Amino acid sequence: MPRVTFQLTLPPGTPPGTLFLTGDHRAWSDDPAGWTFRDGVLHAELPDGLLAQVKVRRVNPDGTTTEEGDPWGGRARAHRVVVRGDTTVPLTVPGWQDGHAGTARPTRSAPPREETVLDAPWGEQPVRLWWPEGHGGPLPLLILHDGQNVFDEAPTFAGDSWDAGGAAQALADAGYPIRIAALPVNEERNRRYVPFPIELNAFGSGADEYADWLKGTLLPHLHGRFGPVTAEDTALAGSSFGGLITAYAGLRDPGTYGTLGVFSPAVWPADFAFLRWMAGRGDPHSRVWVDMGDHEGSSVQAAQDVITLARDLTAQLAPHVRETRFTVGEGHWHDEPAWKERLPAFLRWWRTGPV
CATH class of the missing domain: 3.40.50.1820 (Alpha/Beta hydrolase fold, catalytic domain)
Incomplete structure (x- = not known):
């Protein structure tokens, strides 16, 4: 199977914790085993032709898990991965979810009247x-x-x-x-x-x-x-x-x-x-x-x-x-x-x- 290298870029001020990859290819599991980043890099063997949606999650020191989010603390869209042979996938995390559900997001599109x-x-x-x-x-x-x-x-x-x-x-x-x-x-x-x-x-x-x-x-x-x-x-x-x-x-x-x-x-x-x-x-x-x-x-x-x-x-x-x-x-x-x-x-x- 192709070797896929995920390279992680984190937002400033990211709290300490164990960073791992989840996605629909692993049923959005919260188990970090086998999918943990080391120094911002994760190597994985994935099927050729895979279409995957993935996100980064963080296991905090108290054992809770936090998922990446948008810059305003809300949910973020998943990263898209298309596996076509060996490839490197950059993953930039814009922020971390903080329970505010993105209420501070700026509006780009017209609101209802x-x-x-x-x-x-x-x-x-x-x-x-x-x-x-x-x-x-x-x-x-x-x-x-x-x-x-x-x-x-x-x-x-x-x-x-x-x-x-x-x-x-x-x-x-x-x-x-x-x-x-x-x-x-x-x-x-x-x-x-x-x-x-x-x-x-x-x-x-x-x-x-x-x-x-x-x-x-x-x-x-x-x-x-x-x-x-x-x-x-x-x-x-x-x-x-x-x-x-x-x-x-x-x-x-x-x-x-x-x-x-x-x-x-x-x-x-x-x-x-x-x-x-x-x-x-x-x-x-x-x-x-x-x-x-x-x-x-x-x-x-x-x-x-x-x-x-x-x-x-x-x-x-x-x-x-x-x-x-x-x-x-x-x-x-x-x-x-x-x-x-x-x-x-x-x-x-x-x-x-x-x-």
Whole structure:
């Protein structure tokens, strides 16, 4: 197997402790055995073609473990590693997590114009709203899942956002204004987004409850406040499990959403139960965008297999919907920067047709 050398650069003031490497290639283990840095260097033998996301962790003198973070004490995006023969991988640690969840992160992207709260069966549901300046009436509506990740960076999972406001502003500047309603989710994400009982949702899916709320509470509220919007001008979109619930809700409730943005759909739960569930389902009035990055897997081959799966899913849908579009993000991993890059093309396709 290829020999991979990791070279570590630490931020000033790093506390004492044992530094080690973890990642998805070792199931994010907290055990430093065999993966400890010596004088800032770690040598490892890894499979050729491996696609790995890795982070540095520190075992403190009191036995606790601290993970690397961003410069403001929040979670940081993982380092990306592609193994192609012997290689050296520089790892620069920007900071260490300190429990503040990155609340001091500077904002690079446009925040929502307004945040409100609606009642839901699971409690209060925040709704983050954005619209272009000077457009107060009815506008085509985009509903986004994982609303904590789509606007400004401070509340995001790892400091990266979709910059949905920036993408929508560019669309408005081209003559196609839209309104965005983004729905943050908490630790119940797996229950809310996965339509099938699995260990991650404690074998109790809340996806139907969520889809019912979207159709029966969120849409009527937005129509009542801003004016009615036709199903044709209503889009639902999300990534990963957010892509899964997008496809599920759209096919479950035909005639509700004119466009579905299914980004990097995670369809593996319950032994790919979604693929069996969707057989024969469709919406003759709906357009469906499906995409996948070419680095969304544990290896180069696994990533190609995921692309094939997503392409086949699109082909299965094609006879049962108005239109489909499948695209592959070159060099894209399963993360916010990739979805940020693909969002503008989806928005243009939704509002203007082929891109």
